[in-house]
Amino acid sequence: MPLSILQIRDIEKSFEDKKVLSGITFDLFSGEIIALLGPSGCGKSTLLAIIAGIENPDSGELYWQGSKINAVPPHRRGFGLMFQEDVLFPHMNVYDNVAFGLKMQKKDPEVIRSAVEETLELVGLQELKHRNVITLSGGEQQRVALARSIAPQPGLLMLDEPLSSLDRSLSERLLNEIRRILRELNQTAIYVTHDQEEAFSIADRVVLMNNGEIEQIGTPEAIYSSPASSFAANFLGLSNLIPGFALIEDGQTLIESALGRTHFSGDIQGPVTLLIRPDSAVLNGSNGFILNGTITDKTFQGNLCQVTISCRGVELKFIFLSNTEIPNIEEDIQFSINQNGIVPIIDPQSATR
Numbered sequence: 001m002p003l004s005i006l007q008i009r010d011i012e013k014s015f016e017d018k019k020v021l022s023g024i025t026f027d028l029f030s031g032e033i034i035a036l037l038g039p040s041g042c043g044k045s046t047l048l049a050i051i052a053g054i055e056n057p058d059s060g061e062l063y064w065q066g067s068k069i070n071a072v073p074p075h076r077r078g079f080g081l082m083f084q085e086d087v088l089f090p091h092m093n094v095y096d097n098v099a100f101g102l103k104m105q106k107k108d109p110e111v112i113r114s115a116v117e118e119t120l121e122l123v124g125l126q127e128l129k130h131r132n133v134i135t136l137s138g139g140e141q142q143r144v145a146l147a148r149s150i151a152p153q154p155g156l157l158m159l160d161e162p163l164s165s166l167d168r169s170l171s172e173r174l175l176n177e178i179r180r181i182l183r184e185l186n187q188t189a190i191y192v193t194h195d196q197e198e199a200f201s202i203a204d205r206v207v208l209m210n211n212g213e214i215e216q217i218g219t220p221e222a223i224y225s226s227p228a229s230s231f232a233a234n235f236l237g238l239s240n241l242i243p244g245f246a247l248i249e250d251g252q253t254l255i256e257s258a259l260g261r262t263h264f265s266g267d268i269q270g271p272v273t274l275l276i277r278p279d280s281a282v283l284n285g286s287n288g289f290i291l292n293g294t295i296t297d298k299t300f301q302g303n304l305c306q307v308t309i310s311c312r313g314v315e316l317k318f319i320f321l322s323n324t325e326i327p328n329i330e331e332d333i334q335f336s337i338n339q340n341g342i343v344p345i346i347d348p349q350s351a352t353r
Contacts, residue, residue, distance in 0.1 A: 002029035005188060006051070006156065011060035013046055013212075020046050021212045024060070028156075031186045033179075035203035037193060039235065043212040044192050048158055051190065053077050064155070080154030082145050084161040088133040094120070094144055095129040101152040119151040122181055139170045146178060150185065157182070157189040163198065175201055196236055200224070208232055229347035230273045240276035240316050246344060255344055258314050262289045262342055272344040280341020281309075281318040283326065288336040295327050309335065 006028035013021040021043045028034055036044040049055040051062065053074035062069050069077060080101075088097050098119055102112045120126040123143045128136065133144055142162060149157055162178070163171035179202045182189055193199050199206050200220035208215045208223060216228040227233040230241055244257035246268045253264045257274050282288070293311035305322045308315055318335075320326060327333050 002032065004028070005030045005065055007061075007063040008047075008051070009061045009063070011047065011050060011062075012058045013043075013050065013055070014058055019212055021050075021057070024214060026207055026214065026217055028188065028190065031188055032204045033182055033187075033189045033191060033202055035191045035193060035199035035206045036209060037196060037199040037206050037235075038209035038215075039194055042209040044209050045160055047209075048160055048190060048192050051156075052079055052081055052158060078155045080149040080152065080157040082149040082157070082159045082162050084164050088141060088144055088148075090132070090134050093130050093132055094125060094136070097133055097144055098129075098147045098151050101148060105152060115151050115153075119147045122150075122184070123147045123177070138166055139174055142166065142174060143177070146181070150181070150187065155188065157187050158192075159189065160192045161194070162191075164193075164195075171198075178202065208235070210235075226343065227275065227345060230345060231347075233273075233275050233345060238275055238278065240278065241345075242274040242276065242314055244272045244274040244344065246270060246272050255342075258312050259289075259291060260312070263339070264342070264344060265339075266344070268344060268346065270346070272346055275343040275345055276316055276337060277341035277343065278306075278317055278319045280338045281316075281320075282336050282338070283320070283324065284334055285336030288338045289342065290334065290336045292332065292334050294332050295329050298326060298329060309333065 004027040008027070009025050011021050011024040024047060036047060038044050046055060050057050053069070053072060057070070064077065089100065092100070095116055099112050099116045102115055107115070117126070120129055123146055125140065125143055125147065128140065133141060136144065146162070163174055166174065175198055191199070191202055203220060205218060206220055206223055207217050210231050216223055216232050223232065224236060227236060227238065233241055242257045242259065244255045246253060246255045246264065248269060253267060254261050255264050255272060255274060291311050293309040293316070295307060296310045296315065297308035299306040300322065303322050305320050305324065305326060307318050307320060307326055309318065
């Protein structure tokens with residue numbers, strides 16, 4: 001069983017009259033990578049600053065390896081930080097930037113040399129160690145920033161939107177590098193991002209935040225397969241959300257919605273939001289939940305094609321492989337939805353309808 005190395009308990013934070021964090025509670029385990037995921041302004045960077053010691057919580061406790069650290073200053077927590085635009089020292093070369101934290105710790109020169117060399121090799125920058133950092137590309141500078149953060153071997157590494165200033169292809173490549181490096185080091189880390197693909201790619205668990213509260217915690221697979229709320233589903237790009245009502249009839253659970261009645265294997269009753277997964281439709285299918293509709297849009301996306309089907313006044317978006325034979329726009333079609341692709345969500349939004 002992994003060791004719970006960081007405990008966050010009931011963290012509250014306000015700026016003036018605005019509540020920024022409310023009741024934040026979760027554990028981080030040794031060697032685990034957690035992603036704080038959510039839209040801008042949800043409180044994830046403020047939470048990171050509180051963990052780092054840059055901000056103080058209004059209430060709540062932080063424990064590191066069993067000891068309360070609320071009053072411990074940032075430089076004594078032994079944590080590493082990497083920010084979106086982690087400013088490097090322009091008057092230093094790559095080697096000296098990476099060595100900076102170790103020198104601040106007054107390490108032996110030979111220990112510093114060995115640690116810097118190993119870290120530069122790990123991030124693939126050993127051949128650039130004498131280069132001035134201002135001559136490097138954006139991706140190379142971010143690798144220097146990562147190397148500078150991990151060279152002192154922090155107990156916890158925190159990364160705050162480290163790739164958001166890079167273009168998509170470069171950020172994807174660097175994300176793979178960061179993931180490889182963190183896994184190789186067995187580095188405990190917290191990764192802040194607003195991009196769910198980043199979060200799902202790098203994290204063992206995701207803490208999904210909304211309006212200063214935790215919306216859902218779980219593995220990427222669990223959160224995607226079973227979003228806990230309409231917000232979670234929408235944020236993950238699952239837009240097929242339909243108001244519904246669950247009832248039990250003759251011992252069976254039925255869900256009524258604009259699409260009609262469908263069976264559900266669980267035991268629920270009352271207002272729900274019905275999530276229809278975008279990969280759950282089969283064109284001309286004869287099994288599952290069978291519907292008729294009209295193609296209203298098709299968008300080519302490389303090896304995939306997004307198709308919008310209007311059905312009983314509801315616009316549903318589905319994803320198919322691009323080699324699938326799809327009727328033309330405005331043509332009618334029969335399709336079926338796999339029962340596993342129908343997920344009822346019970347949350348305050350559906351309960352107030």
